[in-house]
Amino acid sequence: DGGITQSPKYLFRKEGQNVTLSCEQNLNHDAMYWYRQDPGQGLRLIYYSQIVNDFQKGDIAEGYSVSREKKESFPLTVTSAQKNPTAFYLCASSQVAGNEQFFGPGTRLTVL
Amino acid sequence: ILNVEQSPQSLHVQEGDSTNFTCSFPSSNFYALHWYRWETAKSPEALFVMTLNGDEKKKGRISATLNTKEGYSYLYIKGSQPEDSATYLCAFKVGGGNKLTFGTGTQLKVEL
Numbered sequence: 001d002g003g004i005t006q007s008p009k010y011l012f013r014k015e016g017q018n019v020t021l022s023c024e025q026n027l028n029h030d031a032m033y034w035y036r037q038d039p040g041q042g043l044r045l046i047y048y049s050q051i052v053n054d055f056q057k058g059d060i061a062e063g064y065s066v067s068r069e070k071k072e073s074f075p076l077t078v079t080s081a082q083k084n085p086t087a088f089y090l091c092a093s094s095q096v097a098g099n100e101q102f103f104g105p106g107t108r109l110t111v112l
Numbered sequence: 113i114l115n116v117e118q119s120p121q122s123l124h125v126q127e128g129d130s131t132n133f134t135c136s137f138p139s140s141n142f143y144a145l146h147w148y149r150w151e152t153a154k155s156p157e158a159l160f161v162m163t164l165n166g167d168e169k170k171k172g173r174i175s176a177t178l179n180t181k182e183g184y185s186y187l188y189i190k191g192s193q194p195e196d197s198a199t200y201l202c203a204f205k206v207g208g209g210n211k212l213t214f215g216t217g218t219q220l221k222v223e224l
Binding site for chain 1 (some may be wrong): 116118127143144146154155156157158161201204205209210211212214215216217
């Protein structure tokens with residue numbers, strides 16, 4: 001089945017630690033995205049990548065980093081510089097940038 | 113950052129009621145307006161992608177209209193069913209852009 005997988009579903013981290021969230025897609029999509037959702041807010045774009053080895057900052061990139069070494073994979077690292085990392089993180093992909101997006105199941109990150 | 117607003121924030125209706133909600137977006141430099149449905153414990157799924165002023169799209173009991181000149185889209189659900197309970201998100205794409213800006217969503221609960 002084609003789709004997007006994110007792991008883990010739940011993640012707990014101690015304050016001051018970096019953590020990496022996984023996102024993999026087998027849809028052969030060129031573009032991939034990371035969003036963050038907080039209660040009462042919409043999906044806010046953290047980073048996106050239009051093609052392998054290229055990525056751009058979204059609206060709230062501070063404290064996050066990404067890589068796009070393979071078409072299928074777009075991992076997100078939440079660094080210790082992110083002031084308020086507890087949130088729900090969604091990964092998405094689209095055939096080309098800006099088109100209809102397909103979403104993964106999300107990862108809920110809690111900083112203890 | 114573009115401003116995409118959705119109203120109401122939440123809505124409770126009875127089974128069989130028809131309902132509608134609104135997405136407002138900047139009317140300048142419009143390219144596309146997306147609607148997504150996000151059911152609890154699932155991933156958001158695309159409902160419609162609309163690009164032309166006056167566009168109307170329909171999928172079963174759900175339909176949407178688009179007015180790009182005044183910057184709004186309506187989503188209608190006819191004869192609501194409990195399985196329609198979800199958060200409905202709209203997302204706006206500017207001309208020449210390669211990302212979507214999401215609204216905060218309308219949370220719909222359909223009660224028996």
